[in-house]
Amino acid sequence: MACRSLLTASTALLLAGLCSCSSTTDLASAKVYRPGQRSQVDNAKYYKVRTTAYSHLEADSLQYGLASAEGGNLKYGQFRSAAADWSVFPLGTVFQIEGLPYTYRIDDYGSALVGTKTIDLYKPNMAGIKDWGARNVRIKVLKWGSYAQSLDILQDRTKHPHVRQMVGSIRRNQSSLGS
16 A cells, blocks of 8 residues: 555656646747837746856957947846847846846847857856856746847848848747738
């Protein structure tokens, strides 16, 4: 009888664990837009994403120094900068990585991120990049950014192919909904 109760309890715990994952939404199907609005309106909060790290000290970033694509300085403290494809995670998206105490904000982008669902986390030195490596993590989106603000910044930078790709993706999303 004790074994049966233990088995029942174990099964219940297993099912509860599986059900608790139902709030995790797959990124590919998470985007929901409402006609006439340019921002994400779905209720998804949790995503599994691939993360990498970058620094202003890398060769392809030296020309920008500590400047983010948004125009401010890259941040590293309790509140940190991150880069992404702005047609996936728009400028201003705020999130936390499960298990870490920091809050991140998308304020940068990079050519290698366009067309992916990867988020690049800012590190102030090369050792930080190596320590982070590439990790699949679960994030909680605290606030979705703005596709309209993303377009405002990107539209003057379309001489770069990766920027044209982001702009095209954002505009396709908007026009497919009649906005």
